[in-house]
Amino acid sequence: MSPPLSPAAALRARFLKGAGRPDWLASPKVFRTEVLGGLVVALALIPEAISFSIIADVDPSVGLFTSFTMAVVISFVGGRKAMISAATGAIALVIAPLNREHGFGYLVAAVILGGIFQVVLGALGVAKLMRFVPRSVMVGFVNALAILVFMAQVPETHHVPWPVYPLIAAGLALMVFFPRVTKVIPAPLVAIVTLTVITVAAGIAVPTVGDKGELPSSLPVPGLPDVPLTLDTLTTVAPYALAFALVGLMESLMTAKLVDDITDTHSGKTRESVGQGIANIVTGFFGGMGGCAVIGQTMINVRNSGARTRLSTFLAGAFLMVLCVVFGPVVSDIPMAVLVAVMVLVAVGTFDWHSVHPATLRRMPVGETLVMVVTVGCVVATHNLAVGVIVGTLTAMVIFARRVAHLAQVSGVLAPDGDQVVYAVTGELFFASSNDLVSQFDYANDPADVVIDLSDAHIWDASSVAALDAIEHKYRQRGKKVTIVGLNQPSAAIHDKLAGQLTGGH
Numbered sequence: 001m002s003p004p005l006s007p008a009a010a011l012r013a014r015f016l017k018g019a020g021r022p023d024w025l026a027s028p029k030v031f032r033t034e035v036l037g038g039l040v041v042a043l044a045l046i047p048e049a050i051s052f053s054i055i056a057d058v059d060p061s062v063g064l065f066t067s068f069t070m071a072v073v074i075s076f077v078g079g080r081k082a083m084i085s086a087a088t089g090a091i092a093l094v095i096a097p098l099n100r101e102h103g104f105g106y107l108v109a110a111v112i113l114g115g116i117f118q119v120v121l122g123a124l125g126v127a128k129l130m131r132f133v134p135r136s137v138m139v140g141f142v143n144a145l146a147i148l149v150f151m152a153q154v155p156e157t158h159h160v161p162w163p164v165y166p167l168i169a170a171g172l173a174l175m176v177f178f179p180r181v182t183k184v185i186p187a188p189l190v191a192i193v194t195l196t197v198i199t200v201a202a203g204i205a206v207p208t209v210g211d212k213g214e215l216p217s218s219l220p221v222p223g224l225p226d227v228p229l230t231l232d233t234l235t236t237v238a239p240y241a242l243a244f245a246l247v248g249l250m251e252s253l254m255t256a257k258l259v260d261d262i263t264d265t266h267s268g269k270t271r272e273s274v275g276q277g278i279a280n281i282v283t284g285f286f287g288g289m290g291g292c293a294v295i296g297q298t299m300i301n302v303r304n305s306g307a308r309t310r311l312s313t314f315l316a317g318a319f320l321m322v323l324c325v326v327f328g329p330v331v332s333d334i335p336m337a338v339l340v341a342v343m344v345l346v347a348v349g350t351f352d353w354h355s356v357h358p359a360t361l362r363r364m365p366v367g368e369t370l371v372m373v374v375t376v377g378c379v380v381a382t383h384n385l386a387v388g389v390i391v392g393t394l395t396a397m398v399i400f401a402r403r404v405a406h407l408a409q410v411s412g413v414l415a416p417d418g419d420q421v422v423y424a425v426t427g428e429l430f431f432a433s434s435n436d437l438v439s440q441f442d443y444a445n446d447p448a449d450v451v452i453d454l455s456d457a458h459i460w461d462a463s464s465v466a467a468l469d470a471i472e473h474k475y476r477q478r479g480k481k482v483t484i485v486g487l488n489q490p491s492a493a494i495h496d497k498l499a500g501q502l503t504g505g506h
């Protein structure tokens with residue numbers, strides 16, 4: 001047996017173990033997958049970033065710079081490998097009013113402050129709240145994302161030349177059937193390259209990436225937001241920054257959880273929250289519009305391309321700038337039709353079709369289905385994922401509270417001599433179930449000795465203690481004695497602490 005290592009040697013061994021080769025160098029196949037995945041994502045990010053720039057009413061280069069800095073920074077500081085962060089529509093919608101009413105400097109200030117809020121919220125453990133998001137909300141979130149991704153492609157098919165439609169069909173066919181030939185090269189990349197070459201060589205006039213806006217010709221440079229450093233500026237920016245932080249974290253954490261499920265791996269949600277904040281702070285100082293995780297490009301990277309490491313995330317940002325700055329004229333010739341086809345396939349693959357299968361709907365409790373539908377409806381109606389998740393979660397909580405409120409049962413047994421009655425209470429006692437508890441006792445006709453047995457019940461909150469106090473008070477008014485027995489340790493602790501202290505009347 002080898003002798004135990006000294007503390008210094010053990011620390012050095014752990015360091016060397018962590019400093020080993022990165023996972024993307026595990027094999028040439030993994031490296032190739034990550035590189036090609038990053039390239040496909042970069043191509044898909046360009047029109048999206050330009051579109052989100054239009055929503056935020058900023059120059060197209062701002063959205064592209066944002067996607068570059070977000071992807072590169074989050075690849076180092078994020079907690080979810082292979083997830084893509086960039087400019088997003090949800091963030092653009094939050095900050096657009098600030099830009100229109102106060103100017104671009106205030107938008108940048110909001111991005112930086114929002115990033116600081118995200119770091120603070122992440123350090124405080126806001127990611128732990130993800131455990132309270134029910135599965136039905138998660139399914140609704142995924143389905144709503146798929147619908148939004150699909151709906152975003154619909155405008156690209158309106159008032160366009162007829163060749164757009166066969167190009168979309170050809171792109172879909174290539175991505176469906178090419179993987180049957182080989183999976184070495186991602187099918188979306190094959191579709192993009194093949195159809196771009198065909199349209200350019202044949203001189204087919206269709207909308208292209210270049211029609212979305214002019215691509216940048218140089219890298220972004222850091223700077224400070226052009227705003228007065230006053231309390232008035234802070235009060236103007238802070239509400240938008242807080243909304244920015246909450247929406248960004250919620251969308252990122254939900255996307256991270258989705259990728260966890262797809263890859264059967266665990267990710268650091270707290271690190272992801274802090275990392276999103278750091279990435280937005282850096283993005284703000286480079287004059288970006290801020291961002292968060294993007295579901296469409298993440299699905300392209302993880303599901304369609306098979307990427308699993310940070311390299312693909314880093315390269316998505318790096319390739320984006322290289323494509324814009326170095327190969328701008330070539331990228332500008334990519335037909336929008338093929339990118340529409342890519343995103344349509346992503347939408348179809350993202351949607352949880354099993355959740356809407358008739359057999360599933362028949363077996364699923366009505367409340368679970370209702371929560372999913374409410375989540376989808378709110379997201380699609382508002383185009384805001386945070387609104388849908390919050391409303392869906394609140395709906396699930398209300399349904400759960402109503403369901404368990406009726407689980408508390410009271411049954412009374414009168415002693416043979418008629419001098420004592422024992423009430424057995426079963427179930428969970430909390431604010432919803434305890435409301436009906438008081439009415440289940442026969443105060444007028446019960447004998448003088450009343451025993452309430454809580455052996456099969458559990459007290460969760462002050463409302464339950466207040467209900468028991470009210471029961472004792474009603475019996476006491478009639479000169480009857482109440483004895484509570486069978487409390488488990490947690491229930492006894494909260495009852496002993498609060499009994500008789502919740503109202504001034506007794």
